[in-house]
Amino acid sequence: MASKNVERLLNVIMTIGSRRRIDRARLFRVIPDYAEAVSEQAAERMFERDKAAILELGLPLSTERDVIDENTVYYRIDTSRSGAVLDLTTEEYTVLLAASHAWDAAAAGGAARRVRAKLLSLGHDADPDLLRRTPRGAVESLPVLTPLLEAVVTGRSVRFTYRGTQGAPTERRVEPWVVGVHDGHWYVHGWDRAREAPRVFRASRIESFPADGPAATQPRPERTDLDEVLGSMLDSDDRAPAVLRAAPYKALSLRDRAGAALEAEQFELPSLPRPAARRLLLADIRWVELLGPEGWREEMVQVLTGIAQGHEGGADLSDLESAVARPVPRIRVTPQSGDHLSRLISAASYVLSRGEADLAELAEALGITEKQLITDLQVLFVCGDMGSGWEDLIEAEWEHGTVRVRNAEPLRRALSLSAVEITALLAGLAALEPAAGAAEQVVESARAKLLAGAAGAEEDPGPDGGAAPRVPTRTEIAEATTADEMAARTADRAEEVLAAVHRALRADTDADTDASRITIRYSSSDRPGTSVRRIRPLSIETDGARSYLLADCELAGGRRRFRLDRIVEVLPPETPMSRPDAGEGPSLAGRVEGTVWLRLEPAGHWIAESFAAAELRDGGDGATYARLEDPLRAPLVDAVLESAGAAAVLAPQELRDTIVTVARGGAERHSR
Structure with missing residues (x-):
């Protein structure tokens, strides 16, 4: 059932929205929670919280004083102000609806949960053919993202518990500058107050719900490029173009960087720092040989030989057995009243714009069960205009699988998007973009309207004439949602x-x-x-x-x-079908059946996250032990090699033997 706050907020919206305006004194008399408050001050505090919630929802609540008696304050829903309500074509609405599905709303937090419901309140019908052809995106969904994005928007600091590469959790106080995606993962870049320096934090390593802190004091840089910041971590004075020999049609990402033909046996990478080049080459070492520089080639032999030696024979499991299991972070994901209220209003708006709606289709559109939808309709049924008596409550019915809503005209309006919700949609669009194909122009036009909506929200004054909370500029939003590979165009x-x-x-x-x-x-x-x-x-x-x-x-x-x-x-269609030759060496097809245990140094912690480790243990030696269940064999072998010795397989033995064979083969090619 809905919380008491949700019912009160809905009653306030219906009561204010059902008339041209209503004065504060009358509003306090007809809303039961205000009238029954223990004191006038308690009612005032409750109403101030409700006003903030209504504004956050995207309804243009306006305040005005009586021209004769300035002590009389009136409230109304300003229908002349649209805020960041988007004027979308059917095609643009369709791709934005697809973008809203890129988030796992159950885990991502308020912004992701609200944005889909708010889109439905626009009253559009999606193009079913375009929706089928639009890529289905997936953005890393984390409950910590909403407060981090809100901190960027409002210019405040946050406090959270963070487990860095060294393994021990610590409390961090950060002024976020940008929250963005790189290589499919969310990062926060900002000013670390304790260390008095810029720092980058991987959002998936935040182990507590970020708490709102005081206003930021450090000036935000005019330009913050997350890709450049992360790339600088692998920078080095030792830079050179690497010359490679590769098997035809293999090492495709390296070929793209070099602009090399698919069949070319030899090509040259652009000048890269040595650490970055080494990581790229190790990830594809089964298919490539580094021809030069000579010093890099010698290092490749040393790294691969070390990996092979570390996996020869049986693993010592004594440290694993004594390692302490790490508790799974428990971060709240409970829907807030604003999330529920936006869904209620959007459901009513959706039905009112159509006259009626199918119960199952509406539940699917909102991303909830039919049982949850019926519960929502029951909430609507007990709310309405409190200023006209109980006879003016909302009428809702859902008999025979058809939903109808009446007497709820104040809810028949589109909910505007906040800057945080716009950023969430932009990230969803970025997930679709690499495979958008023919829909790329529609994606781009939808993005332009989102950015324009953000700029409009920035200029919109608050309800009392003051400045609205700061929203990111177009450049900042673009930077916040640009990913290294995810938002880049396909090669x-x-x-x-x-x-x-x-x-x-x-x-x-x-x-x-x-x-x-x-x-x-x-x-x-x-x-x-x-x-x-x-x-x-x-x-x-x-x-x-x-x-x-x-x-x-x-x-x-x-x-x-x-x-x-x-x-x-x-x-050509007539080309005969064929399978590849089995080739020499161990087979890397399919999955490793059962449990895999890894020992990870700090530089290899990313493997546990990339493969969604089922269990983590902290060893007394400072290492982290990760348990994977049925991982894909080839990607895991490549990841262990890419880690350059920061990851070691402890079990099963056959996987250790495979890594020895692959690493030895790579070392021998570079020793000739």
Whole structure:
């Protein structure tokens, strides 16, 4: 059931919105909670909190004084002010609706929960065909993001418990400058008050709900580029262009950096710092050989030999057995009254704009169960204009699966988006963008309107004539939602692939025709060579920095998921299908069945997060032990090699043997 606060707020909105204006004294008499408050001061405090909640919801609550008696204060919902209510085309609304689904609303916090409901209050109908073809995005969903984004908007500091690379949790007091996505993960960059220096924090390592602190005192830099800040951590005076030899159609990300052809056996990377180049090469070491600089080549031999030696024989498990299990951080994710209220208003607005709505469809649109929706409708049923008596309550019915709402005209309006909610939508758009294809122009126009809405909200005065809370500039929002790979355009070589995929997706989904199928060359990460497959695309999905294509595959005889950046080319329809040769060396196909234990040094902690470790333990030696369940074999082997010795597999033994074989093979290639 709804909290008492939600019912009171809804009654206040209905009472003020049902008339041209209402004076403060009468409002306090007709709203039961104000009238029954223990004192006039208590009612005043309650009303001030309610005003802030109504404004945060996006309703333009205005205050004015009587021209004759200035002690008389009136309140009204200012219908002339639209705030950041967006004027969207059907196509723009559709891609924004898809962007709102990029967040896991159950875990992400208030901004993510509110934004989808507010979009529904606009009264648009989505284009079902475009919605089917729009990529399904996935943004890392964390409950700590909303207070961090709000701190950027309001210019305040936050306090939270943070577990850094050294493993021990500490309390940090930070003035956030920018909250953004890099390589599919959220980071906070700002001023660390205790250390009196700029610092970067990975949001997934924050172990307490950020508490609001005092106003920020350190001037915010005019330009803050999160990618540059994170890139500088791997900077070095030792910089050079690396010369590589690579297997055809492999090491695709390195080929993109070099602008090299897919079949080129030798190419040169642009000048990079030595640590950054080493990490990139180790991640693809199964397919590449570093030819120069010579000193880097010698280092590669040392690193790979060390990894192999560290995995030879059986692992010593004594430290693992004595390590202490780390408790899972418990961060509140309970919906707040503002989240529930925005959903109630949006549900009423949605039904009022259509006359009636199907119960199941409305519940699905709001992202809740039918039972939750009926509970919401029961709340609407007991609320209304308190100034006219109980006969003017909202009428809601849901008999026979059809929802109707009457006597709720004040709720028939679009809810404006706050700067924080706009930022959440921009991040969702960034998740869709790499695979948007033909919808890219629609994504860009929707982004432009979001940014314009943010600028409009910045100029909008508060209800008492004062300045509204500061919202980020367009540049700041763009920087906050630009990801290293996720928001970047797909590489040039993939444009043809994307165009072919979108043409197939536009074909009739119920008709299995030649137009709905394409023939592709696919370069898998777990085996040498490539395969040729005839597939029928079904949908595009994004997960962090990666985009995937779900399709029916004739060669596999079933549904398969393909990484879009590994579809190297589209072939003529008559090209024969083929599988890659098994090749030499250990097979890295499929998953490691059962439990995998890793020992991680600070520089390797990212592996536990990337593979969603089921359990973490803190060892007395300062290391972290991570338990993974059924991880994909090839990506895990690549990650252990990429860590350059900061990660070691303890079990199972067969996986340790695989890493020895791969690392020894890489060292031998660089020793010739």
